[in-house]
Amino acid sequence: MIVPFSHVLLLAVILFGLGAACAVTRRNLIMILIGVEIMLNAAGLVFVGASLKWQHLDGQAFVIFIFTVAAAEVAVGLALIVFLQRRTGSVNANRYNLLKG
Amino acid sequence: MRTTLFLLIFLPFLSALLLAVIGRRLPRRMVETIACLAVLGSLAMAIIAFASSGQKGQVVTLLPWFAVGDFSAEMSVYLDPLAAVMALMVTLVSSLIHIYSVGFMREDEDYVRFFCYMNLFVFAMLVVTLSDNLLFLYLGWEGVGFCSYALIGFWHSDEVKAAAGRKAFVLTRIGDVAFGIAIAFFFIITNTLSLSSINGQAASLSAGMATALGILLLFAAAGKSAQLPLAVWLPDAMAGPTPVSALIHAATMVTAGVYLLIRFFPVVSLSPAALLTIAIVGTGTAFFAACAALAQKDIKRILAYSTISQVSYMFLGVGAGDITGGMFHLLAHAFFKALLFLAAGCVIHVLNEEHDIFRMGGLRSRLPVVFWLFLAGSLALGAIPPFGGFFSKDYILLATFIHPEPAYKILWVVAAVTALLTPLYTFRLFFMVFLERPAAAKESPRNEQAVRPLPRLMVWTLWPLAIFSLIAGLLNLPSMWSGNEWLARYLSAVPGGVPSLTALPDIEGSMEMGTGLLSIIVLGLSYYLYRPQKFRATPTPGALPQTLEQLFFYGFYLDRLYQVAIVSPYQRISRFLWERIDEGGLDRGFDSAGKLLPIFSIGLQSWTTGRLSTYLKMLLLGFTVILCALALGWYPW
Amino acid sequence: MSFYSGFFYILAIVTGIATFMAITRRQALHAIVYLIISFFGTALLFYLLGAPFLALLEVIIYAGAIMVLFLFIIMMIQIRPSSQSRGAALKQWLPAIVLCGIAFSLAAAMVFADPATPVPLTPATAGPGELGRFLFQQYWFPVEMASFLLLIALVGALYLGRGEEKSPVQQREKAP
Numbered sequence: 059m060i061v062p063f064s065h066v067l068l069l070a071v072i073l074f075g076l077g078a079a080c081a082v083t084r085r086n087l088i089m090i091l092i093g094v095e096i097m098l099n100a101a102g103l104v105f106v107g108a109s110l111k112w113q114h115l116d117g118q119a120f121v122i123f124i125f126t127v128a129a130a131e132v133a134v135g136l137a138l139i140v141f142l143q144r145r146t147g148s149v150n151a152n153r154y155n156l157l158k159g
Numbered sequence: 160m161r162t163t164l165f166l167l168i169f170l171p172f173l174s175a176l177l178l179a180v181i182g183r184r185l186p187r188r189m190v191e192t193i194a195c196l197a198v199l200g201s202l203a204m205a206i207i208a209f210a211s212s213g214q215k216g217q218v219v220t221l222l223p224w225f226a227v228g229d230f231s232a233e234m235s236v237y238l239d240p241l242a243a244v245m246a247l248m249v250t251l252v253s254s255l256i257h258i259y260s261v262g263f264m265r266e267d268e269d270y271v272r273f274f275c276y277m278n279l280f281v282f283a284m285l286v287v288t289l290s291d292n293l294l295f296l297y298l299g300w301e302g303v304g305f306c307s308y309a310l311i312g313f314w315h316s317d318e319v320k321a322a323a324g325r326k327a328f329v330l331t332r333i334g335d336v337a338f339g340i341a342i343a344f345f346f347i348i349t350n351t352l353s354l355s356s357i358n359g360q361a362a363s364l365s366a367g368m369a370t371a372l373g374i375l376l377l378f379a380a381a382g383k384s385a386q387l388p389l390a391v392w393l394p395d396a397m398a399g400p401t402p403v404s405a406l407i408h409a410a411t412m413v414t415a416g417v418y419l420l421i422r423f424f425p426v427v428s429l430s431p432a433a434l435l436t437i438a439i440v441g442t443g444t445a446f447f448a449a450c451a452a453l454a455q456k457d458i459k460r461i462l463a464y465s466t467i468s469q470v471s472y473m474f475l476g477v478g479a480g481d482i483t484g485g486m487f488h489l490l491a492h493a494f495f496k497a498l499l500f501l502a503a504g505c506v507i508h509v510l511n512e513e514h515d516i517f518r519m520g521g522l523r524s525r526l527p528v529v530f531w532l533f534l535a536g537s538l539a540l541g542a543i544p545p546f547g548g549f550f551s552k553d554y555i556l557l558a559t560f561i562h563p564e565p566a567y568k569i570l571w572v573v574a575a576v577t578a579l580l581t582p583l584y585t586f587r588l589f590f591m592v593f594l595e596r597p598a599a600a601k602e603s604p605r606n607e608q609a610v611r612p613l614p615r616l617m618v619w620t621l622w623p624l625a626i627f628s629l630i631a632g633l634l635n636l637p638s639m640w641s642g643n644e645w646l647a648r649y650l651s652a653v654p655g656g657v658p659s660l661t662a663l664p665d666i667e668g669s670m671e672m673g674t675g676l677l678s679i680i681v682l683g684l685s686y687y688l689y690r691p692q693k694f695r696a697t698p699t700p701g702a703l704p705q706t707l708e709q710l711f712f713y714g715f716y717l718d719r720l721y722q723v724a725i726v727s728p729y730q731r732i733s734r735f736l737w738e739r740i741d742e743g744g745l746d747r748g749f750d751s752a753g754k755l756l757p758i759f760s761i762g763l764q765s766w767t768t769g770r771l772s773t774y775l776k777m778l779l780l781g782f783t784v785i786l787c788a789l790a791l792g793w794y795p796w
Numbered sequence: 797m798s799f800y801s802g803f804f805y806i807l808a809i810v811t812g813i814a815t816f817m818a819i820t821r822r823q824a825l826h827a828i829v830y831l832i833i834s835f836f837g838t839a840l841l842f843y844l845l846g847a848p849f850l851a852l853l854e855v856i857i858y859a860g861a862i863m864v865l866f867l868f869i870i871m872m873i874q875i876r877p878s879s880q881s882r883g884a885a886l887k888q889w890l891p892a893i894v895l896c897g898i899a900f901s902l903a904a905a906m907v908f909a910d911p912a913t914p915v916p917l918t919p920a921t922a923g924p925g926e927l928g929r930f931l932f933q934q935y936w937f938p939v940e941m942a943s944f945l946l947l948i949a950l951v952g953a954l955y956l957g958r959g960e961e962k963s964p965v966q967q968r969e970k971a972p
Contacts, residue, residue, distance in 0.1 A: 060800045060844065060917045064907040069808045071903040073815055078782075078899075079892035080819035082775045088824050088870060090775070092831060095862065096815060099838055102854075106845045110917050115930040118847050118922060122931065125857050126942040130949035132862050136869045137953035143873045144959075151771040158769030776891050783895045783902075790902045 066107035073100035087142070087149045091135050098128045160211065164236050165221050167204035167246065168285045170197045175278035182271035194274035195257045198281055202250035209243045216240075218291050218355050237291035237355050241486065244646075245288045245418060248490050252410045252497050253281045255620045259501055260402040262616030263508070273313060277406070280306035284411045288418065293342045293352040300338060300419075303412045304331045304383070310407065311399035320398040327392040334382015334389055334416075341375040344368070354422065361425035369426060373433025376423055377440065384416030384470045386444045391718050393467055394451075397459035401504030404459060409466050409496035414489050417473040421482045428480065435566060438478025438559070442570045442577075445471035447715060449580040453587070454711035457514045458503050461588050464714075465540065466496055468577065475574055476555040479567065484558045487646055488551035495539035495547060495628035498621055502533045505617050506592060516591040523593045526613070530593050532621045537589045539628040541582030543682060544675040547631030552578055553671050560670065578674060579681050586685035594690070800919065804844055811837035824870050828863055835859040845917075849924040 074097050081093030102121045109117025143149055174197030182190050216239025224232045236242075257277060264270045283306055286299025305328070312324025346352055348368065349360050364372070380386070385393035385408075396408055407413070420427055420437065427433055445468045452464035469492045476485035509526060510519060523530045539547040556578065559571045713719065766773065811834050818830035835858050842851040922930075931939060 060919050061804050062914055062916045064910065064914075065804075065808075066845070066917075067907055068904060069812070071900055072812055075896035075900050076812075076815045076819055078779050079889070079896050082772065082779050082892045082895075083889050084819070085772065085888075086824060087771075088866065089819075089827065090771070092824075092827060092866070093819065095858075096819070096831070096834070099835065099858065102850075103838060103841065106842050106847050106850060107917070109847070110845045110920060113918070113920060115922055115927060116934075118850055118927055119931045119935050121847070121850050122853065123935075123938055123942055125853055126946060129857060129862060130945050132865060133949045133953045134956070136865060137956035140869060140873060141956045149873065154771060155769035158767065776895075779892065779895050783899050786899050786902050790906050 060110075063107055063111045067104065070100045070104045070107070073097075073103065085151050087139050087151055088136075090151065091132065091139070094135075095128060095132065098124055160208070160217070160238075161219050161221065163204050163207050163211075164219055164238065164289065167201050167208060167250075168221070168236070168282065168289060170200045170204070171278040171285070172282035173197070175275045175282060178271055178275040178278065182275060187270065190271055190274060191261045194278055195254070195261065197278055198250065198254045198257050201281065201285065202247075202254045205243075205246045205250040208238060209247050212238050212240065212243045214240060216242075216355060218353070224292075224295070232292055232294045232352060234295050235291040235353070236289045237353075238289065241421065241482075242289050244486070244490070246285060248493050249281070249284055249288055249411050252493050252624075253277075253284075253406060255623060256402050256406045256410075256497065256501070259405075259504075259617055259620040260400075262614030263400065263402050263504060265614055269313070273310075273400070276306050276309045276313075277402075280310065280407065280412075284415065287415050291354045293345060293354060293357075296354070297335075297338065297342060300379075300383070300415070301335060303407070303415060304328060304335065307331070307396070307403075307407050307412055310403040311396045313399055313403065317398075323392075323395040323398040327396045330389045330392040331382045334379045337375045337382070338379035338419075341372055341379065344372060344375070358423070358425040361429060364426065364429060366430055369429035370432045372423075373427040373430050374436060376420060376427060377433065377437050380416030380419050380474075381440060382416070383419075384413045384474070385467050386416070386440055386471060386474060387447060387717075390444060390448070390467055391714065391721060394455075394460050394463045394714065397457070397463050401459070401500060401507065404463070405497045405500035405504070408463065409500050410493035413466060413470050414473070414493065417470060417477060417485055417489060420474070420477050421485055424477070424482055427477075431564070434478050434480060435564065436478075438475050438567065438570055441471040441474030441476075441478055442573045443471075444468070445475065445577045446573055446580075449577045449584065450711045451714045452584040452711075453580065454708045456517060456712075458506065458516050458519075458588065458592065459500070459514060461516070461584060462496070462499055462503060465499075465581070465585065466492075468581065469496065469540075472552060472555050472574070475559060475570065479555070479558040479562050481555075481558040483646055484551070484555040487554055488548075490646075491539065491547040491551040491628065491631035494624050494631055495536045498532065498624035498628050499536040499540065501617070501621055501624070502529050502536060505529050505613055505621075506533075508617070509611055509613050511611055516588060519592045521593075521595045523595065528618055529613075529621075532618075532625045533589060533593065535625040535629050537585050539631065541585045541678060541682065542578060542674070543582065543678050544671075545632060547628045549675060549678070550632035553674055556674065557667060557670055561666070575674065579677055582678050582681045583685045583688075586682055587689045590686060590689045800844065801916075804841070807837050807841050807844065811841065825867070828866050828870065832859050832863050835863070846919060846921045847927075848921065849927050852924075 077093045077096030077100060079093070080096060081090050084090060084093065102124045105117040105121050105124070107117075109115060139149055142154075146153065174193055178190060178193065185193075216237055218235055218237050220233045220235040222234040224234050226232075257274075260273065260277065264273055267273070280303060283299045283302025287296060287303060290296040290299055308324045308328035310324075311327050312321040315321045315324070342352070345357055348364065349357050351357065351360075361369075378389075382389045393408060393413070397404055399407075427437070448464045448467035448471065452461050452468065455461045455464060469488065473485040473488050473492070476482070476488060505526065506519065506522060506529065507514060509522075513519060535546075539549075542548040542552045556571060556574060559567050559574060710716070766777065814830050814834035814837060818827045818834060821827040821830065835854060839851040839854040839859070842848075842854055
């Protein structure tokens with residue numbers, strides 16, 4: 059017997075919270091992206107645990123898609139960061155406030 | 160009959176409406192023609208109604224008005240001999256004055272507004288005259304008040320004139336409150352708003368109720384007719400154009416009060432106390448106004464006080480229990496007072512808006528026609544036999560004298576004295592204006608060459624009025640003089656009308672002789688006191704000691720009393736309420752409450768920093784809120 | 797199985813600590829390294845929960861490709877570590893701490909209110925072949941879409957990273 063599903067869930071919530079804290083708090087754009095990655099990872103953990111609980115493979119299939127999306131998003135996000143760094147010389151999130159007002 | 164009455168009342172109204180809407184785009188002649196034709200049309204309808212109405216009154220419903228629940232009010236009309244003769248007088252005088260106004264307003268650009276209001280006034284006055292439904296009557300009552308206000312303050316750019324209009328409106332409004340209360344009482348007691356039914360049920364009123372209603376109606380009438388205590392607006396109302404003074408403040412609106420009392424005579428006459436009060440008010444006001452007229456300098460103010468005095472006679476007539484005398488004097492007074500006002504308008508026009516009689520003089524040679532017309536009016540007003548005013552005033556004095564109550568004898572004495580004051584001030588005015596001054600006294604700054612030409616219309620319309628005022632006595636010639644007492648018999652079917660006063664012929668005869676003789680003596684006295692040679696001594700010859708002169712000139716300081724006792728405290732209170740409470744308290748309170756809103760929005764502004772971290776925080780916040788909602792709503796705690 | 801549950805808890809602790817270290821580092825490079833440790837832990841957790849293929853994929857794709865990409869970019873753009881005082885750091889972290897604390901306590905409450913909580917999972921394993929067959933039979937369309945998505949991301953990243961273009965006038969001037 060492995061652990062109850064609720065423990066898996068709780069671990070995933072903790073990881074998700076850590077990722078959210080990182081994305082919300084850090085000023086560096088790269089650190090924000092890292093927070094997003096952590097969150098996606100935690101979601102994948104939930105899916106795998108659920109797949110084991112219900113004895114279905116759908117959860118695992120979905121994790122593959124999560125990986126795919128994470129990869130695509132990281133690629134584009136980092137390309138954006140590089141672009142921004144070239145344009146404005148800063149990757150501080152506070153520097154970009156054109157939407158102010 | 161229905162069409163006739165409808166046209167009679169509504170022709171002026173439709174004309175006013177037409178002029179109000181498109182009057183400014185029409186040529187001047189057309190506007191004047193429409194206005195005059197409307198009133199002349201009403202006159203024609205009034206003649207038809209007069210000719211075809213019988214002795215019994217009839218109620219005719221003209222238009223449905225409104226209905227709420229099971230209460231409804233119609234525009235209905237009660238045509239009895241009283242209303243017929245009054246409508247005839249109103250339309251006749253109005254027509255002549257409208258035609259006069261065409262000449263009077265010749266140089267004024269605002270004629271559309273003037274004629275519109277005049278027509279509206281005629282409509283409202285006819286409603287008052289003829290209406291059966293009390294709410295319709297109130298509509299007309301208020302309408303005449305409003306038109307009076309609008310026309311007194313016609314030249315509203317002058318603050319003094321506008322204030323005079325306001326004063327008139329406020330004071331008549333005070334009376335209207337009493338009228339409204341009376342209408343409410345009528346409705347509660349008799350459950351109907353029809354004048355004829357109320358008069359029919361009059362016997363069912365208790366004595367106390369009848370007294371109360373009588374006093375309320377008296378107060379309302381005192382407002383409209385400028386009796387004490389609400390008399391102070393009429394002298395100031397002379398700020399309006401002279402045709403307005405002639406129409407509204409001589410012939411029609413000021414008589415509406417008396418007319419109201421006469422219409423409600425079955426109710427009023429149930430209470431001897433009310434009748435006595437009416438008589439006392441009438442007599443007191445008559446004396447007060449006659450004294451005040453004796454010291455005035457403005458020609459129109461003299462005539463205004465004279466109007467107050469003469470209307471008081473009509474009140475006295477009603478108070479003495481006889482409506483024929485009141486109506487007789489009303490009709491005669493309408494003619495000669497309108498004549499006097501219009502002739503005064505001619506004089507003022509010619510002398511370039513000069514109002515002070517001590518600056519006039521010698522107009523006999525310059526305006527001979529007006530001289531004779533004014534003389535006719537003055538003779539009628541002064542009750543010099545055998546002209547119009549003599550018979551009517553005498554009728555009232557007779558009715559007062561033969562009244563069974565002893566208090567009326569005192570009233571008779573006062574009224575008789577006032578009747579002798581009347582020719583005194585009338586001819587004071589006449590001699591001052593028209594007779595030649597001695598050359599030494601002609602230092603008035605009036606420029607001899609600066610006189611304006613008189614439009615002929617203004618003079619021609621005076622002729623019918625002059626003729627009527629001279630022969631008005633024929634309306635009700637006593638049988639002693641082989642007259643047929645036509646008016647008394649005509650009104651005998653109306654409640655309160657008696658076919659002939661039950662007086663002994665010799666009382667009647669001696670009284671008439673006495674008053675007639677005394678009037679002529681007073682005329683002579685007036686000539687002696689105010690003849691032009693007196694100008695050598697003083698520029699403003701007065702026959703009274705200085706203190707009395709001042710007292711009379713200021714109208715016994717009644718105006719000042721009201722100002723100090725009522726108007727000033729009221730203005731102070733309203734200023735306090737306005738500045739401290741309304742602007743300071745309420746406005747500032749609302750402003751401060753309104754300032755709370757920017758505080759909120761500034762607080763909200765901190766969310767729109769444009770920074771990524773803020774938005775991410777908001778996302779997390781939203782996520783937490785959704786989680787809370789799920790937790791609270793989903794789980795069975 | 798006590799061994800499995802013990803292993804699970806150890807891995808959970810390691811992963812949690814590694815993630816916590818990752819998010820609190822000043823230098824991004826250090827954060828990446830800690831994150832790689834965290835992903836290794838997650839991969840092992842996947843294996844424990846019966847998805848060995850996914851564990852493999854986690855290491856290859858996530859820890860291998862994505863984190864390495866992060867490293868490349870960090871080194872390329874040479875970010876400096878953030879210089880902030882301690883006090884400001886707390887004020888910066890406070891909203892996140894509060895909100896995450898609320899979320900966690902709510903989640904814990906929800907989890908423990910479930911009557912089916914203490915039931916442990918039954919262990920099972922899905923081999924790669926099994927997973928593959930399942931994936932390409934039930935979810936073939938999303939697989940195709942995922943590949944399309946990757947193509948789009950590739951094109952986007954290429955476009956964004958292509959550098960500044962010279963204007964046509966300058967180009968014509970350069971070319972004789």
